[in-house]
Amino acid sequence: MADTGAVLEVNNLSVSYDRSPVVRDLTLTVRSGEVVALLGANGAGKTTTLRAISGLLRHAPGAVKLGGSDLAGVAPPARARLGIAHVPSDRGLFFGLTVAEHFRLDGQGVAGDIDAAFDHFPALRPLKDRKAGLMSGGEQQMLAIARALARKPRLLMLDEMSLGLAPVIVGRLLPVVREYATTTGTGVLLVEQHVHMALKLADRGYVLSHGELAASGTAAELSRDSALLAASYLGGEAS
Numbered sequence: 001m002a003d004t005g006a007v008l009e010v011n012n013l014s015v016s017y018d019r020s021p022v023v024r025d026l027t028l029t030v031r032s033g034e035v036v037a038l039l040g041a042n043g044a045g046k047t048t049t050l051r052a053i054s055g056l057l058r059h060a061p062g063a064v065k066l067g068g069s070d071l072a073g074v075a076p077p078a079r080a081r082l083g084i085a086h087v088p089s090d091r092g093l094f095f096g097l098t099v100a101e102h103f104r105l106d107g108q109g110v111a112g113d114i115d116a117a118f119d120h121f122p123a124l125r126p127l128k129d130r131k132a133g134l135m136s137g138g139e140q141q142m143l144a145i146a147r148a149l150a151r152k153p154r155l156l157m158l159d160e161m162s163l164g165l166a167p168v169i170v171g172r173l174l175p176v177v178r179e180y181a182t183t184t185g186t187g188v189l190l191v192e193q194h195v196h197m198a199l200k201l202a203d204r205g206y207v208l209s210h211g212e213l214a215a216s217g218t219a220a221e222l223s224r225d226s227a228l229l230a231a232s233y234l235g236g237e238a239s
């Protein structure tokens with residue numbers, strides 16, 4: 001088990017689109033081996049937060065640190081090389097490419113790399129030569145996550161991995177992520193609509209409301225405070 005230092009530190013992060021602030025003064029931490037849930041209603045600023053951490057949106061100096069190093073001014077590809085893997089909600093796949101070709105595209109072409117990725121998701125193994133566009137939503141999400149894991153990230157960010165998937169499928173994917181974090185020390189920041197499912201396996205969580213931090217705590221604490229979660233969530237999923 002790796003050390004438990006902070007992999008990601010977000011300090012007073014503020015992000016604007018065309019000068020309208022969308023994320024305000026957000027501070028959060030993801031430690032090595034932790035799964036941290038980032039929760040909140042539609043439009044609360046979760047995706048914007050992940051995009052700023054990836055370097056796709058500008059942020060102030062000191063607002064995003066990876067392993068203690070300030071990432072201000074570091075471009076997205078360089079952040080990826082430093083160990084940030086970001087799986088966007090559309091999964092970032094190429095429908096005309098096969099499973100194996102996705103790994104080759106990422107420079108993970110050797111059999112050992114692909115095999116290690118398939119160890120996390122054995123269901124992908126027989127689909128090696130299948131085009132992503134011909135796979136089910138669950139299989140596509142497995143590929144998207146396996147691709148990210150094959151890069152052995154220090155920080156894995158998953159945006160709405162459950163989008164379009166049946167809860168039973170999500171219930172199979174999330175434990176793989178949990179196990180990966182625990183065994184490798186990778187920190188995971190998980191944006192998830194299925195609040196209860198996320199809090200069941202997360203260590204801690206942060207709740208965003210209108211771009212600001214509305215609550216934070218251990219997953220157990222947040223799960224108990226269903227009134228607060230529901231209030232922050234508008235949709236009332238937390239009841």
Ligand SMILES: Nc1ncnc2c1ncn2[C@@H]1O[C@H](COP(=O)(O)OP(=O)(O)OP(=O)(O)O)[C@@H](O)[C@H]1O
Pocket residue numbers: 017018022040041042043044045046047048049
């Ligand atoms: N490219 C953009 N230009 C302008 N405003 C944007 C842009 N992307 C998002 N927004 C706005 O920023 C706010 C936060 O959006 P964001 O996607 O970060 O929320 P979210 O919490 O991830 O919600 P969702 O679950 O709907 O994706 C919303 O009001 C959204 O309309």
